Amino acid sequence: MSYGIGCYYVLEGAERLRDLDEGVLSSLLRLQELTGRPVCLLLTSNLVWDKFQTPGGLPQPLLVHFPQYSREALQSILALDRPSDVDEQFYSGYLNLILSVFVVPCRNVRELRHLARASLTHYRAPVLSGEVAPTDLRRLWRHVEPHLRAALRSVYLREADSAQWLRTQTQLPAAAVQPSSHDQPGILDATDHQRLNTELPFYSKFLLIAAYLASYNPAKSDRRFFVKRTGKGAGRLKARPPAGARVSALLTGPRAFPLDRLLAIFYVIVEDRVAPTASIYSQVSSLVTLRMLTRLGGSDNLDSAKYKCLVNFDTVKSIAKTVNFEVERYLYDFV
């Protein structure tokens, strides 16, 4: 048999094939057999082959393991990016530095290339201005360190597009040079804050808190948290199961709740009297569009819509803080 004129198919991200019909992967793997032609299929994937196996079984392909890059390999790959006007020795020193900082949290070549490209100007700046000799690694390190430390905080976020990054960096040294930059809210703290916080209308905040409470508290406990007790009602309360026996709601994830329950909790936790207006309902659907709540069971179920809360505890806590509401007091897990 001659394989002279073969045909090669390369499928990247082959793990996605598993989402397709079961037959697709198995017929692809038997392509040569089915077509009777010299066809070769190459699958690349991040997963081991075991994860591809289906109950019906698959023909065993030839497995080639592609090992993780070693540090030396990374360095020589990154060295290919060297700009033509940079000295080779100087650049390898730079890469050594970059790798020593970033190789622990990040081994992704793409990410490392991005980081190396973004910080190079800072590293070269003192050399170009004649302040530091290109061989004086220690002083170069001292110059570039605050920038690298800042970059380390936003690894993987890809928010550090070179141009914008440079702009943030120029404002940085004043705050970062001092060793105790942690005490002062430097520029990155401000962006961290913006990255995570959302400005919501007043009642939307309460709706979100109510949704969180409805999702993470069992419905049975509502009476205990939200009904105003006249006397000392402690006698009526059942003894709580011991802490070990209960599964924390934070571990099981959010539970679904009907709209009525959400609104009932909402009207209790908002202190002033709120009229049940149409805009309250529209805020619920706004929250769904923002992916803070999700609606279960399709949009055709108008009568008994059920929702789930998608935000995490920290977000709710910070939102509750802005309206002076203590979420912990109302959470079953915390009392």
Place this chain on the structure above:
Amino acid sequence: MATSSLTKSCFVFKPKSGGSSSAALDSSQYFAGLSDDMGIQSAERRSQTFNSTWQTAEKLCTDFQEEMFNTVFHEMIEYLQGSVDIEEDAGIPTATLITGVNMPDHTGVFRSLAERLRAQVTAHVAVLEAASCTTVQATVRAMVRQLTAAGEPLSPDVPVVDEDDEDDCLLDVPDQTSRQRRAPATMPALVAHYEAAQETVASPKKRSPRKRARTAPQRRPLVVVWRDLEAFQPRVLQDLVLICSQYRSRLPISFVFGVSTCASAVHRLLPQHVSARLSLHKFHSQLATHCLAEMIDKVLLSPSMPFRLGGRALRLLLDIFLYHDFSVNNFISAYKFCMLSHFLWSPASALCCEPGQLEERVEELTGAQVAGLRALPSVRAYLDDLEQEERHTLQHDGVFKEWVLHMAPKLHSKHEELLVGLRCLFALTKRLPGALLGKQFREAYNLALLHALPERDEYKRTFQLLNMLSRQELTATLEHALEAVSGSGSALSTLLRTQLDRVRALDDRPTPVSAEESSQQRRLVADTLKQATSRQSLRESLQSMGAARNARLNPYETLRSALLAELDEHLRGLIVQPSKWPFNECVVFDDVSLVRRRLVGAPRSSVQTALADPAKYLQCTCCQLGDAASIRPTMPDLCIVYKLHLECGRLINLFDWMQAFRAVVGASDDDQTIQARFAHCVAELQFLGFIKSTQRKTDHVARLTWGSC
């Protein structure tokens, strides 16, 4: 209208064009139709004034929004213009526009963005919406269609026509042009289209080398705008990012992510291997509260607006904005509605105009209108305070008109004075502890509209606190106040300036406490300490000493209280509550209950009103109720059944209920009809959620709502 469908479903019928334009009502007729006898005379005038006033307001609003968009989009557009040159393996240049959660405004924001992108960056712009992009195929199709439709006017609001529909059309009309347009909407087709477009753009430029030299390296980027990113299916978004990054070498694609919540939403939606294909760049739009403050300043308080909102109306609008939607558009619509209501319902609004036109308007006033003006509460209160004879002369219409002409223009100047006074007061309180007048100017303004501010505790407290400031603090505070009012050129700014000079001049003088005096004082203290025999007596003597020291003010303190008294007096003259001005009803609108009913939809209370008092919506005379609890047989059955159920306890016996129903409607019908009518109503009440069936007792239903009638 008839359809050929055999099944039951919803059909959309578009109105035939041309029919509606002839039926358009003249707005002045509309105004006249809604007015009573007295208002009808000024109806035309009022409708004209409303139109011109709204035009002014609309111009201010659009200017404001344009300016807002300009600041937000300017940097982003610059970035996108340069995005073509960004090297290939840096990833797809992506501008993350954080828009805030004001959902109702997003349509306007993204339309404006798309227009600007088309005008300034590239003709290839696609705006994707989550609702039409549920699968990867649909998304690619929507994107490619919009990108290849460059040059044709395609509004982003027009949804991309469904493929299936187009197939049908094609079978019917095998037209050459439509076939051409229907080039398959796939990425390779986009590449082909783009390359062809680049060639046609490039070729005419070859003729003028000078021009070419300037624009030669410019490749037009393809900009894809993702509206409300959170609403997209994460899978679709991820796949599309991966697909586009594959084509990045051939197509200079850039993304704009419209993120409503916060920048981390992008990372929540995209896993790392996908977000690594992007090069993100963040752009923040202004905070909603900041927009509100700007809008109030530029539109509501603009000196060119003759119309003003009253305190309660403004509070309602602010509440809707801050508590519910953060939407600038809704705020503007509500403002327009208030303005319309003002001109529609208040006959006095005929005088709400620019000072220049006032004379003409006053001339036009008829006897009845003058009587109406005289009956305005503010005018009556003013007249009551006047002397007997002066009041008598004003009974004459001619004199009254002249007086109107004298007083009415003052309304505008008084508002300006109020603003200047308030700005000064607000600047004074801003740095004091406790935020006495609120953190925002709008809160202070609203307070001044609602109450007589100088009589309030906040005002007094402000001056008490100001009276404790040190010299540096006072100087700084006065400087701020001066800055706040400097543009107005009023007497207040001159006053502040002289005060500042006086405080500064004091700095140069030597300190008045001489060394001898202080040493004497120290001796005195030492003596008292020696004399004190008990803790009690020591405390008393120290207190009396302190009081004696306080009584003797140093020159700075004397100056400070003098200055503040002067300032207080001046501000009291400026800050007058608008409802105290005579004729304020002409320009100030404060009928909040009218607006609230129409702006704030309350579905549940509307249902209850409709059931309890149907005459309110049916506008019939037969169902008028003297007493809220009474029932009339002429009311609709459902209302009768509802009102009867209000009289029952937790469980309702169906038979008794039906007997009561029979007693109300009268026994004219036979039993079966009554029973059928009753059963129908009970079913409807259950559907509306007022009752539910119960297992507790046979033939009983449970009542679900309480505490209303």
